[in-house]
Amino acid sequence: MTQVQKNRERVARSLGSQPVIFQDATTDALAGMVLALLGEVVVLRDRLDANERLSAARGGHGPADVDGFQPDTAAKACRARNRQQTYDRVLGVGRDKLLPEALKQQRDYDGVLADVTND
Amino acid sequence: MAEHFGHAVMPQATHDEQAMEDHFLAMRMWTIQNIDPLDKRLVNELVVPAVEAKTGSRPKSSAQMRDMLEEEPFHQYWLSLSFFYQDQIWRSLGASIDRQYAELADAVATQTKAPRGRLVLDPDLPIPRYIAAFDHHRMPGSYHVDVTETDFRAGALYDRFASTYLRHLNGGWRNDGRGQTLVAHLRDFYPDFTPRRILDLGCSVGHSTCAIAAAFPDAEVHAIDVGAPMLRYGHARAEAMGQTIHFSQQNAEATNFPDGSFDLITSSALLHETSARAMRNIFAECHRLLRPGGVMAHVEVPPRHEHLGLWEQMRCDFESHYNNEPFMAALSRVDYVKVSSDAGFDAADVVVGYRKGVADARASRDDFFTQGDPEGRTLLGSWYVCSAVKGTYTNLP
Numbered sequence: 001m002t003q004v005q006k007n008r009e010r011v012a013r014s015l016g017s018q019p020v021i022f023q024d025a026t027t028d029a030l031a032g033m034v035l036a037l038l039g040e041v042v043v044l045r046d047r048l049d050a051n052e053r054l055s056a057a058r059g060g061h062g063p064a065d066v067d068g069f070q071p072d073t074a075a076k077a078c079r080a081r082n083r084q085q086t087y088d089r090v091l092g093v094g095r096d097k098l099l100p101e102a103l104k105q106q107r108d109y110d111g112v113l114a115d116v117t118n119d
Numbered sequence: 120m121a122e123h124f125g126h127a128v129m130p131q132a133t134h135d136e137q138a139m140e141d142h143f144l145a146m147r148m149w150t151i152q153n154i155d156p157l158d159k160r161l162v163n164e165l166v167v168p169a170v171e172a173k174t175g176s177r178p179k180s181s182a183q184m185r186d187m188l189e190e191e192p193f194h195q196y197w198l199s200l201s202f203f204y205q206d207q208i209w210r211s212l213g214a215s216i217d218r219q220y221a222e223l224a225d226a227v228a229t230q231t232k233a234p235r236g237r238l239v240l241d242p243d244l245p246i247p248r249y250i251a252a253f254d255h256h257r258m259p260g261s262y263h264v265d266v267t268e269t270d271f272r273a274g275a276l277y278d279r280f281a282s283t284y285l286r287h288l289n290g291g292w293r294n295d296g297r298g299q300t301l302v303a304h305l306r307d308f309y310p311d312f313t314p315r316r317i318l319d320l321g322c323s324v325g326h327s328t329c330a331i332a333a334a335f336p337d338a339e340v341h342a343i344d345v346g347a348p349m350l351r352y353g354h355a356r357a358e359a360m361g362q363t364i365h366f367s368q369q370n371a372e373a374t375n376f377p378d379g380s381f382d383l384i385t386s387s388a389l390l391h392e393t394s395a396r397a398m399r400n401i402f403a404e405c406h407r408l409l410r411p412g413g414v415m416a417h418v419e420v421p422p423r424h425e426h427l428g429l430w431e432q433m434r435c436d437f438e439s440h441y442n443n444e445p446f447m448a449a450l451s452r453v454d455y456v457k458v459s460s461d462a463g464f465d466a467a468d469v470v471v472g473y474r475k476g477v478a479d480a481r482a483s484r485d486d487f488f489t490q491g492d493p494e495g496r497t498l499l500g501s502w503y504v505c506s507a508v509k510g511t512y513t514n515l516p
Contacts, residue, residue: 003224003267003268003269004267004268005266005267006265006266007260007264007265007266008266010259010260010264011213011259011260011264011266011272012259013206013259014206014209014253014254014257014258014259014261014443015252015253015261016252016254016257016443017253017440017441017443019202019440021195021198021199021202022192022199023195028199031196031199031203032199032203035200035203035204035207036207038146039139039142039143039146039207039211042138042139042142042145043135043138043139043142046134046135046138046141047134047135047138050134089210089211093203
């Protein structure tokens with residue numbers, strides 16, 4: 001049985017020090033996004049590597065086939081979902097770093113509002 | 120089908136999740152190998168002379184060069200690589216745990232259906248300020264936030280993190296290198312000691328507890344922590360690993376065990392996540408809980424401050440300034456012998472020093488040393504250890 005979840009906002013980010021390392025918060029955000037993006041690229045490269053090796057082992061498609069590949073509707077929908085998750089991980093860094101405190105509190109209150117009206 | 124990693128309740132990784140973990144580890148290694156040496160040169164060749172030119176004397180501690188160092192864009196880059204890495208690991212691992220939460224919940228329930236060891240929680244236990252006020256090592260939710268009524272998420276997250284962060288450096292998926300090192304220290308300094316009742320303090324998910332329990336298979340082993348989700352996961356984990364450990368939600372500063380309840384009391388990487396006052400209370404509680412002739416042994420992270428070069432001190436300070444481990448830097452200056460003797464132990468019965476980390480608990484005095492590296496480096500793969508006997512050391516009959 002799936003249990004009701006709570007405290008999701010609380011476990012979304014760490015409580016405590018949020019220092020600014022570079023000359024300002026915006027530069028910190030940019031640096032963070034670049035580093036997050038680096039992770040995305042490295043993982044993608046590993047996945048491609050797995051894909052190509054598995055395919056080659058079975059006598060399957062090669063680079064030229066990939067160059068000419070056209071995604072169908074289902075593939076496009078899948079890619080769209082993946083993109084949103086990627087943007088959340090990468091661009092979310094900037095969002096979390098630069099969102100003003102007053103709006104963070106509003107987000108927390110929105111959660112409370114949802115809880116009490118939907119209870 | 121991917122091979123199952125670790126024990127039965129260990130979170131598993133998809134291809135992409137494993138690739139992201141591998142990336143984090145590799146990026147950290149790249150930083151250590153490529154950026155750390157340059158940052159150290161920045162300190163020694165540029166910042167130290169600049170501080171001397173400005174103040175008339177060389178900085179004697181990292182605190183005296185911090186402001187100037189943190190204005191350097193290259194050092195800011197070093198900081199960002201070290202700092203952002205931590206937050207991103209938690210984000211990535213957290214998503215993995217959430218993906219498989221239902222499966223993990225089933226595994227936890229299966230392992231604890233008819234447990235050999237007890238689990239006693241106390242929802243009214245106050246979470247101490249040094250745990251509640253911020254999230255240690257930036258782990259969102261720290262050790263104590265539940266996301267369901269019978270949550271284990273923090274424990275699963277911590278277990279998977281440890282297998283990533285320390286990889287092969289602390290015993291693989293068992294992550295029990297500290298526990299093995301602690302046992303090695305006991306076998307080295309108290310060779311005939313066979314405790315019958317053992318208490319592990321701040322056990323988290325039982326990484327070290329399981330190693331200690333395995334070393335003394337005839338002992339009754341208790342383990343405490345303030346974090347309920349850590350204990351729920353640790354309990355299931357110990358059951359899955361065939362250990363019998365009795366977990367309870369308690370604060371090591373003041374437990375509900377009677378005086379003289381234990382022969383051996385241990386902790387592994389607990390103290391640096393408490394406070395100066397808490398450490399004094401924990402040592403006093405150890406003294407109360409030990410029977411005469413009993414032993415306490417603590418394994419810790421930070422090397423002695425006086426043994427570290429300036430860059431290495433800064434690296435230790437990083438844990439306090441940026442990584443939500445505020446007591447880490449201060450602990451490297453604490454006089455463990457004094458804290459022990461103030462707690463009631465005889466200073467002559469206290470042992471402090473560095474212990475080379477071991478994968479299996481071999482007892483060799485060659486692995487123990489009291490001086491740091493002559494170059495002021497952290498001795499990689501070593502831990503700081505403090506042990507003490509209460510009253511006269513006697514073997515158990």
